[in-house]
Amino acid sequence: MVDRDEQAVGQFIESTARMLADWGFPRISARVLLTMMSADEDSLTAGELGDRLGVSPSAISGAVRYLMQVGLLERRPVPRLTPQ
Template sequence: MPRDEQALRATVEQSAAVLTAAGFPRMPARVLMALLVAEQGGLTASELGEQLGVSAAAISGAVRYLEQIGILHRVPQAGSRRDRWEFLDDAWYTALMAKSPVYGVIAELGDRAADAIGDEQAAGSLRAREMARFYRFIDERMPDLMREWEGLRER
């Protein structure tokens, strides 16, 4: 039982707002943050709906989205249909930052644009190639970074 329920809820909403501002869909962000601060064992869909003051349908959509992204997983409860939802404890942020193939994709598109331009010396081509190189670099270094974090994580 939290010491300061009021402040906790406020922080959940603020964190969700930050994610939303960063382009993350609103409802999934709220669910995500609610589960972040949840007790061991996660929450059921109806508990989430109650905490956030939204309909069951909204929760259903949000958890489906988050599960697909690979940030959440459903924990079936033995002998009950009230599944609980919880974090992939240690993996969710690495999933968020590293597993996303978006960097590689962007690099690919940069190269394709340069190819379409044709003249390798054209300003646009140079920029596109450099973008490709940059995102390729990020794409390669990110796993290293995550490994470094894993090491740090154990203390």
């Protein structure tokens, strides 16, 4: 597996989000979408997104709601492991 340059990934997310914002796309929504698209994980929680982007949970909530409304993001429940 190739080591990721997290700084380069962050710069890509920010520069692309600025470009999308210039075209009228909400910037925080662009940052959330690009973070999800560039993540190695299959899914990220709102808390993980907030930590990666340095924003509040309410900002993540609003961005996710917008992305779901325009069909670019889907929220899926994560199955919980039950102790046996």
